[in-house]
Amino acid sequence: MTVGIEYYVLLSAALFCIGLFGVLTRRNALMFLMSVELMLNAANINLIAFAFYHGNLTGQVFALFTMALAAAEVAVGLGIILVLYRNFRDVDVTVPSAMRW
Amino acid sequence: MVVFDLSEWTWTAMGPALVLALTALALFVFDSINPRSTNRPVVAGIATVGSLASLGVAVWYVLAGVGHPDTGGAIDLFGGQLVVDQMALFFMIVVAVVTALVSIASYDYMRDHAYQAEYYSLMLLAATGMSVMAASNSLVTIFIALELASLPSYALVAILKDNKGSVEAGLKYFLIGALSSAIFVYGISLVYGATGHLQLEAIAANLDGEYNGLLGVGVLMLIAGFAFKTASVPFHFWAPEAYEGAPAPISAFLSSASKAAGFVIAFRVFTTAFPLETMTDFGVDWALAFIILAIVTMTVGNFAAATQNNVKRMLAYSSVGHAGYALIGLAALTVDGGELVLGAAMMHLLVYGFMNTGAFLFVALAEYWGVGRTFEDYNGLARQAPIACVALAIFMFSLAGIPPFGGFWSKYFLFTGALEAATVNPALLVVAAALVVNSALSLYYYSRLVKAVWIEDPVLERETLTQPAGLYAAIVAAAVVTVVILPGFGPVAELAYDAAAMLVG
Numbered sequence: 001m002t003v004g005i006e007y008y009v010l011l012s013a014a015l016f017c018i019g020l021f022g023v024l025t026r027r028n029a030l031m032f033l034m035s036v037e038l039m040l041n042a043a044n045i046n047l048i049a050f051a052f053y054h055g056n057l058t059g060q061v062f063a064l065f066t067m068a069l070a071a072a073e074v075a076v077g078l079g080i081i082l083v084l085y086r087n088f089r090d091v092d093v094t095v096p097s098a099m100r101w
Numbered sequence: 102m103v104v105f106d107l108s109e110w111t112w113t114a115m116g117p118a119l120v121l122a123l124t125a126l127a128l129f130v131f132d133s134i135n136p137r138s139t140n141r142p143v144v145a146g147i148a149t150v151g152s153l154a155s156l157g158v159a160v161w162y163v164l165a166g167v168g169h170p171d172t173g174g175a176i177d178l179f180g181g182q183l184v185v186d187q188m189a190l191f192f193m194i195v196v197a198v199v200t201a202l203v204s205i206a207s208y209d210y211m212r213d214h215a216y217q218a219e220y221y222s223l224m225l226l227a228a229t230g231m232s233v234m235a236a237s238n239s240l241v242t243i244f245i246a247l248e249l250a251s252l253p254s255y256a257l258v259a260i261l262k263d264n265k266g267s268v269e270a271g272l273k274y275f276l277i278g279a280l281s282s283a284i285f286v287y288g289i290s291l292v293y294g295a296t297g298h299l300q301l302e303a304i305a306a307n308l309d310g311e312y313n314g315l316l317g318v319g320v321l322m323l324i325a326g327f328a329f330k331t332a333s334v335p336f337h338f339w340a341p342e343a344y345e346g347a348p349a350p351i352s353a354f355l356s357s358a359s360k361a362a363g364f365v366i367a368f369r370v371f372t373t374a375f376p377l378e379t380m381t382d383f384g385v386d387w388a389l390a391f392i393i394l395a396i397v398t399m400t401v402g403n404f405a406a407a408t409q410n411n412v413k414r415m416l417a418y419s420s421v422g423h424a425g426y427a428l429i430g431l432a433a434l435t436v437d438g439g440e441l442v443l444g445a446a447m448m449h450l451l452v453y454g455f456m457n458t459g460a461f462l463f464v465a466l467a468e469y470w471g472v473g474r475t476f477e478d479y480n481g482l483a484r485q486a487p488i489a490c491v492a493l494a495i496f497m498f499s500l501a502g503i504p505p506f507g508g509f510w511s512k513y514f515l516f517t518g519a520l521e522a523a524t525v526n527p528a529l530l531v532v533a534a535a536l537v538v539n540s541a542l543s544l545y546y547y548s549r550l551v552k553a554v555w556i557e558d559p560v561l562e563r564e565t566l567t568q569p570a571g572l573y574a575a576i577v578a579a580a581v582v583t584v585v586i587l588p589g590f591g592p593v594a595e596l597a598y599d600a601a602a603m604l605v606g
Contacts, residue, residue, distance in 0.1 A: 009294070009315075016287055023280055032276060039283035046290035054297035059290070062241050062299060066286055069248045073279055076252050080259050080268070080275050087268045093276060096269035 008049035016042035029081045029091045033074060040070045114167060114176045114185035117159040117193040118232035121200070124151025125225035132218035139217050141208055145571070148204035148221040152228065156197035163190050163596060170603065177238075181300050184238040187600035191447055192235035192365040195454045199358040200228040202455075202575045206462045207350045209569035210469055220260060224354065227253040231362035238373070239300040240289045243366050247285070247330065250362060251278050254355060258347040270346025277339040281329035288322025291315050292374075301374040308379050317385045320375060324390060327370075330363030332356070333424045334398040341405075344417035349465030352413065353458045356420040361450040364427055368443065371431055372604045391432040392528050396535045399425025403539045407546045410475045413464050415546055416457070419500060422539060423453055429515050429536065433522035433529050434605070442518025443601035448594060449511035452499070452586060456508055459579030460496040463489060466572045472563065476549060481559035485566045489573065490554045492580035497547040499583050502540045507586040512540060514594070 015038055022035030044063045051059030081091055088095050113119075127147055132138070166172040168186040175186035204221060211220055230249030237243040255278060259271020293299055295316035296307040308316070329336035344352040377388055402422030409415040430446020433439055466489055472478050483490035499506035502513075516536055523529040586593065 005294075012287075012290075019283070029272070029276075033279070036279045036283050039280075040286060043283070043287040043290040046287070046294060050290065050294040050297070053294075056297060058241075058297075058299050059293050062244075062289075062293075065241065065245060069245065072252055073248070073282070076255050077275055077279060080255060080271050083259060083262045083268050084272050087263070087265050093272065096265065096272060098266060098269060 005049060005053045008045060012042040012045040012049070015039075015045065027092050027094050029077075029084065029093050032093060033077050033081070037070060037074070040066060111176055111178055114162070114178065115183065115233075115236060116162065117155045117190070117197060118229055118236065120151060120155040120158055121197070121225055121229040121232055124148065124155075125222045125229060127151070128218050128222035128225060132222065139215065141212065141217055144217045144221050145204055145208040148207075148225055149201055151225060152197050152200035152204055155228075155232070156194060156201060159190050159193040159197055163187070163194070169599070175603065178236075181302060182239045182242045183233070183236045185236050186603055187596060188365065188368065188447065188604055189236040191451070191596060191600050192361055193232050195361045195451050196228055196231045196235065196358045199354060199361075199454050199458050200224065202458050202462065202579055203350045203354045205578075206353070206465055206572045206575040207348075208571035210348060210350050210465045210572065214260075216260070220257070223253040223257050223260075224351075227251075227257065227354070228358065231358050234362040235365045237366060238302075238369065240292065240304075240370075240374075241299050243370065244282075244286060244289060247326075247366070248282065250359060251282065251330075254278075254351075254359060257351045258343050258355070260351070261348060264346075266346040267348065268346075270343045274339050274343040274347075277336065278329065281326055281336055284322050285326025285329075288319045288326060291319030291322065295319060301370060304374040305376055305379070308375070308383070310383050313383045313385065316383065320380075320385055320387055321390070323370065324387070324394070327363055327367040328394065331360050331367065331424045331427070332363075332421050333394055333428060334401050334421075337398070337401070337421045337424075340421055341414050341417040344420070344461075345411065345414045349413065349461055349468050352417070353461030353465070356417070356461065357454045357458045360420065360424060360427075361454060364430075364446070364450055367431060368446075368604065372434070372443075377434055388432060388434055388526075389528070391428055392532055395425050395428035395432045395532055397425075398422070398428060399535055399539045401425075403542050407542060409546070412467070412474060412476060412479060412550060413461075415550070416460055416464065419543065419546070420457060422543060423449075423457070423500070425539070426512065426515060426536060427453075429519055429532055432532055433519045433526075435522050435525045439518075439522060440598060440601040440605045442515065442522060443605060444594065444597035445511060445514035445518045447597040447600060448590075449508075449515060451593065451597075452507035452511045452583070455579045455582045455586070456496045456499040456506075459492060459576055459583065460500065462572060462576050462579065463493045463496065466569070466576065469569055469572060470563075470566050472566075476553045477557075477560055479550065479553045480557035482554040482566075484559075485563065486568070489576055492576045493554060494551045495580045495583055497551050501544040501547040503544075505584075505587065507583050507590070510587065510590050510594075512536065 019038030047059035233246040261267035295312040332340040406418035433442040499508035
């Protein structure tokens with residue numbers, strides 16, 4: 001017995017919304033980064049479930065690429081958070097606010 | 102015309118992007134041999150020669166007719182993952198031109214920076230990503246190329262590590278960029294779910310209307326990704342911050358090349374994968390979404406620009422406004438045509454590549470002199486630096502769309518294209534009206550800057566201003582092209598229309 005495709009979509013949508021909620025409410029830059037990871041992994045669940053559903057491998061291969069890109073994004077992000085900490089002595093994303101319109 | 106046979110060596114069609122990638126690698130090699138080197142002439146020279154070589158290859162391909170219908174049409178690479186056609190080459194030219202101008206200007210601007218080779222190699226890697234974006238023909242390659250363009254850009258914005266403004270700008274750019282790429286990839290996964298394919302033609306062939314809800318949400322999320330890359334509403338918040346805090350040559354690079362690359366993937370995805378006639382049948386009318394986005398983007402950008410006191414921030418909001426003008430290219434597409442307006446949008450992005458890069462490089466020159474950031478600080482600069490100020494006046498009037506300059510022609514073609522499409526879809530009359538009203542408004546704040554440098558008296562006495570050769574060369578080159586593009590507009594327009602007709606027709 002296989003699990004219906006709609007349950008996978010529900011799971012990934014829930015994960016995506018949790019990530020989006022984290023992005024909108026968290027002030028710590030590291031928590032922000034983790035929330036973005038949740039959103040990216042929600043897309044991976046979709047890609048793999050749909051690859052199974054459609055019977056082609058495109059989605060699974062793309063999921064591998066997404067994971068690699070997510071890792072690269074985290075590397076650059078951590079670098080930026082590091083210089084943020086050196087300059088502001090904090091990783092709160094609301095602290096740097098010199099530029100406002 | 103040289104007859105060009107690529108049948109054995111099809112991968113060479115990606116030449117312009119490959120040259121940029123090789124240049125980035127050459128810089129890495131130089132840096133690994135000589136890690137602490139701050140030999141600016143060599144690294145800036147490698148970057149400039151590489152981007153000019155990429156420009157040369159792209160222009161040569163266009164002249165030789167690579168990807169032209171007469172010589173066998175678009176070249177598919179790797180099973181249609183990449184496609185080199187007229188539009189791809191057109192935008193590779195835009196990216197290469199902006200990269201070359203910015204690398205020349207960075208020679209002077211980044212003179213005290215400790216990490217020279219890193220700066221140029223990040224810039225060339227980002228340019229490689231943008232060049233590949235121009236040729237991407239599958240949601241996979243689009244996403245990878247987009248990330249290759251974005252990740253070095255985040256680092257470039259924050260490259261002045263001890264400057265709080267630069268770090269703040271880098272953080273904001275990164276946070277919004279990471280969020281929007283997560284939304285974008287989720288949109289890709291939904292489109293994949295609805296069609297079972299990621300290659301653009303295969304998506305179009307498999308639109309069967311079975312999962313319209315999934316497809317509609319997916320398309321909306323893709324639009325969000327494009328809006329981020331092109332700095333359009335509702336994902337434009339990063340633009341003023343990132344452009345203001347970043348080193349000015351990087352602001353020029355991002356606001357011209359990165360924006361053009363964002364538009365090329367939007368053009369390709371929406372014309373190839375989601376043909377308007379099929380999508381309208383399914384109730385996913387994306388042209389309507391772009392009509393709304395175009396009007397809101399140009400209005401928000403121009404009104405916000407009019408209220409700024411900081412010159413760089415004014416230019417940042419004006420670049421949001423120009424994204425709105427270029428969005429008309431997608432908004433005015435109709436079921437039976439639209440190559441005229443799509444071609445006009447491409448031309449606008451080319452001309453914009455020169456005039457906007459030039460304008461930001463003038464800001465770079467002012468920061469190099471250390472004259473300050475507001476309009477008042479720029480007062481009377483023309484007395485000490487008349488050549489650069491003539492160039493500034495050309496950029497400003499061209500951005501506003503005053504007749505003799507390139508910016509007028511591309512806006513004029515956008516306007517006539519929108520009016521033509523309005524016979525099918527009356528909503529475009531509003532778009533055309535918004536274009537005119539916003540251009541008139543933009544003249545106010547562009548001419549304010551020209552008035553400051555040419556007419557006002559300086560607030561403080563300044564010391565004599567130096568003439569950095571690299572920055573001057575880049576500014577003058579951009580100004581000359583902004584002017585001479587007028588007689589050259591025939592061939593440019595022809596190329597843009599050919600490219601658009603291949604895509605739409």
